[in-house]
Amino acid sequence: xxxxxxxxxNGARSIDHIRASYLAQVQRRxxxxxxxxxxxxxxxxxxxxxxxxxxxxxxxxxxxxIGDYPAExxxxxxxxxxxxxxxxxxxxxxxxxxxxIAAVSTLIGxxxxxxxxxxxxxxxxxWPRLIPVFRRFMDIMRAVPEIVxxxxxxxxxxxGPVPAxxxxxxxxxxxxxxxxxxxxxxxxxxxxxxxxxTGATWAQKMWLGVLxxxxxxxxxxxxxxxxxxxRASAILGFVGAGGLGYELRNSMAWxxxxxxxxxxxxxxxxxxxxxxxxxxxxxxxxLTEGHxx
Amino acid sequence: xxAADLDLVKSQADALFSRKRLFAVGLPxxxxxxxxxxxxAFDLPGLAQRANWDNAVTLASDSWSYKTHVTRENGSGEMExxxxxxxxGAYPDGQRPDWVTGDDVIxxxxxxxxxxxxxxDRRTEVEIPEFGLIKAQAEGREIxxxxxxxxxxxxxxxxxxxxxxxxxxxxxxxxxxxxVFNYFPGWELFWFTFDSPYHGHGxxxxxxxxxxDPDRGNIAGAVSDWWNNAMWRHRDVxxxxxxxxxxxxxxxxxxxxxxxxxxxxxxxxxxxxxxxRAATRRLFDFVRGVDALIWTVVLARxxxxxxxxxxxxILITDTGTFGKIFSEALENVDQxxxxxxxxxxxxxxxxxRFGVIPQIVPILxxxxxxxxxxxxxxxxxxxxxxxxxxxxxxxQAIQTQKDWEEVAYYIxxxxxxxxxxxxxxxxxxxxxxxxxx
Numbered sequence: 231x232x233x234x235x236x237x238x239x240n241g242a243r244s245i246d247h248i249r250a251s252y253l254a255q256v257q258r259r260x261x262x263x264x265x266x267x268x269x270x271x272x273x274x275x276x277x278x279x280x281x282x283x284x285x286x287x288x289x290x291x292x293x294x295x296i297g298d299y300p301a302e303x304x305x306x307x308x309x310x311x312x313x314x315x316x317x318x319x320x321x322x323x324x325x326x327x328x329x330x331i332a333a334v335s336t337l338i339g340x341x342x343x344x345x346x347x348x349x350x351x352x353x354x355x356x357w358p359r360l361i362p363v364f365r366r367f368m369d370i371m372r373a374v375p376e377i378v379x380x381x382x383x384x385x386x387x388x389x390g391p392v393p394a395x396x397x398x399x400x401x402x403x404x405x406x407x408x409x410x411x412x413x414x415x416x417x418x419x420x421x422x423x424x425x426x427x428t429g430a431t432w433a434q435k436m437w438l439g440v441l442x443x444x445x446x447x448x449x450x451x452x453x454x455x456x457x458x459x460x461r462a463s464a465i466l467g468f469v470g471a472g473g474l475g476y477e478l479r480n481s482m483a484w485x486x487x488x489x490x491x492x493x494x495x496x497x498x499x500x501x502x503x504x505x506x507x508x509x510x511x512x513x514x515x516x517l518t519e520g521h522x523x
Numbered sequence: 524x525x526a527a528d529l530d531l532v533k534s535q536a537d538a539l540f541s542r543k544r545l546f547a548v549g550l551p552x553x554x555x556x557x558x559x560x561x562x563x564a565f566d567l568p569g570l571a572q573r574a575n576w577d578n579a580v581t582l583a584s585d586s587w588s589y590k591t592h593v594t595r596e597n598g599s600g601e602m603e604x605x606x607x608x609x610x611x612g613a614y615p616d617g618q619r620p621d622w623v624t625g626d627d628v629i630x631x632x633x634x635x636x637x638x639x640x641x642x643x644d645r646r647t648e649v650e651i652p653e654f655g656l657i658k659a660q661a662e663g664r665e666i667x668x669x670x671x672x673x674x675x676x677x678x679x680x681x682x683x684x685x686x687x688x689x690x691x692x693x694x695x696x697x698x699x700x701x702x703v704f705n706y707f708p709g710w711e712l713f714w715f716t717f718d719s720p721y722h723g724h725g726x727x728x729x730x731x732x733x734x735x736d737p738d739r740g741n742i743a744g745a746v747s748d749w750w751n752n753a754m755w756r757h758r759d760v761x762x763x764x765x766x767x768x769x770x771x772x773x774x775x776x777x778x779x780x781x782x783x784x785x786x787x788x789x790x791x792x793x794x795x796x797x798x799x800r801a802a803t804r805r806l807f808d809f810v811r812g813v814d815a816l817i818w819t820v821v822l823a824r825x826x827x828x829x830x831x832x833x834x835x836x837i838l839i840t841d842t843g844t845f846g847k848i849f850s851e852a853l854e855n856v857d858q859x860x861x862x863x864x865x866x867x868x869x870x871x872x873x874x875x876r877f878g879v880i881p882q883i884v885p886i887l888x889x890x891x892x893x894x895x896x897x898x899x900x901x902x903x904x905x906x907x908x909x910x911x912x913x914x915x916x917x918x919q920a921i922q923t924q925k926d927w928e929e930v931a932y933y934i935x936x937x938x939x940x941x942x943x944x945x946x947x948x949x950x951x952x953x954x955x956x957x958x959x960x
Contacts, residue, residue, distance in 0.1 A: 281766070468908055
């Protein structure tokens with residue numbers, strides 16, 4: 231045993247050996263760490279240079295112009311500050327539309343995600359053989375950016391809230407489906423077995439056996455999605471799907487003279503996002519943590 | 524248990540049940556009422572009228588097929604053959620598709636027995652089985668035909684323009700020109716355009732056959748011609764995808780690097796001064812609340828359109844998100860490891876480096892990699908607004924409403940790109956943190 235013979239010359243050599251190999255290992259780790267760091271820095275710097283090169287305006291020229299546009303908007307809005315409350319009221323219906331798009335697509339997406347998640351969870355699936363099929367299906371739904379579906383649907387259905395709603399709902403179904411199924415994997419199967427012994431159908435087993443267990447987590451994820459979807463629906467409005475984003479693009483296209491409108495829309499959008507952000511984080515905390523306490 | 528207690532329990536249970544019952548009926552009721560409101564607020568009854576099903580049909584058929592235009596200028600008698608009617612897809616002089624025959628009388632065989640004959644003196648004949656022969660004579664800007672009486676709805680005829688649409692193809696005759704469109708499945712000229720010597724050669728022939736272009740080696744020449752294909756613009760598309768991924772990468776990593784030091788200032792354990800903590804947290808809330816859309820709009824004014832603007836928009840928004848997540852992770856750090864490090868006499872910076880960072884690295888990496896994937900999608904959307912990357916190419920292709928096969932191509936590429944980034948980030952997460960999901 232090496233430990234017992236530490237005092238002998240043989241043992242000292244082995245300690246030296248251990249120390250040497252430990253130092254070598256540390257050195258190798260440092261070398262690898264340094265190499266990875268160097269590659270990362272190189273990637274960042276060269277990536278930044280490429281991005282700067284392919285941009286219309288340069289980074290260093292633009293840096294001191296960042297404040298110009300907000301300053302112009304703010305100055306004009308301040309000049310016409312008396313109109314601002316009126317404009318906020320005028321654009322309020324557009325805000326409602328943006329929120330409606332987010333709410334409906336979250337509801338539909340969550341419902342679809344719920345079904346998809348149960349169908350693709352091991353142990354709960356209705357057709358276990360089809361689990362990979364439903365998983366791939368959700369992967370594709372998740373991978374398609376909303377703007378792709380929205381633009382194609384705008385071409386077919388015309389502008390308005392419906393294309394944005396469908397686009398966001400599809401993405402939501404994929405994204406929530408994945409998160410739901412991760413939660414459902416940890417669900418206790420005993421209630422399901424109990425229900426199965428009474429001859430319950432698959433839908434009854436899921437509704438009465440699984441859902442009560444996972445509902446707080448599901449609700450929390452759906453709330454988070456709702457918050458994300460408000461942002462998404464504002465962005466999709468910018469490409470012609472109605473709501474606040476559409477109004478923002480219109481007032482921006484006018485340029486100076488309509489900056490008070492842009493300011494009103496900025497205020498509405500910012501306020502809404504912050505409001506729902508705070509609301510959802512408060513309720514999510516209560517759902518996930520308050521439940522256990 | 525006394526009778527009074529039992530009554531109390533019973534009434535409590537009754538109240539609970541009635542509350543649950545109310546909830547079970549009320550919640551679906553509220554949702555249903557909301558959907559009814561949405562049904563009218565979104566004007567779904569009017570949607571059926573606004574929807575353009577012709578567009579849907581064009582989109583569905585055009586995304587997997589292409590058409591070759593055969594055009595005769597009725598004035599000069601000049602002929603033109605071009606894929607999708609584009610100059611870039613034109614057949615070289617002296618060449619034409621093999622379903623066009625004849626010199627004085629040019630016969631276009633659309634297949635299925637449908638023939639179009641382009642006769643001298645601005646005359647056109649269309650032979651359609653089970654319908655008969657349609658003759659048209661262009662004179663100046665007028666057209667005279669032998670069409671009389673009730674016409675089927677696939678023929679439209681006026682004195683200025685005659686349009687015939689059959690399953691085999693389409694014919695349009697105006698005073699100035701006669702156009703024949705012949706449809707084929709597939710994405711034509713995807714590999715090589717007509718001006719490339721490699722067009723019409725198989726892969727085996729290019730790889731192993733004799734040298735086709737005497738000046739260049741086969742493989743190098745073929746790759747270069749494919750890369751510079753004017754019709755499908757493979758080079759531009761590859762650059763656009765690169766730009767999109769670059770935006771996501773730079774934005775995510777830059778945001779993480781900015782947010783890490785800031786998050787120390789927002790965590791209670793590391794920033795005892797309330798004012799600094801509150802200020803940092805409000806800063807995070809602010810940049811997150813302004814949202815990528817507004818940042819994009821504001822930054823595009825300063826930096827102009829391009830990938831840099833998108834990068835900065837992602838960077839700024841995600842600094843807020845990362846800052847919030849990181850500072851929450853920092854709040855939950857185990858104090859014992861920090862104590863252990865400080866017992867060896869470590870300075871504050873060393874305490875952070877060896878006591879704190881190793882604890883939060885798994886959370887950090889998992890979040891960064893998750894955002895890298897999600898930002899690839901955001902970068903596509905931001906690119907469509909600010910003008911950079913594959914998002915812009917997609918928007919342009921959709922807005923021209925012409926090249927649906929290109930739109931389909933871009934969509935396939937985008938979905939592929941996001942899925943690759945998704946599995947890449949999942950793989951990296953597994954490698955770095957040691958979990959495979």
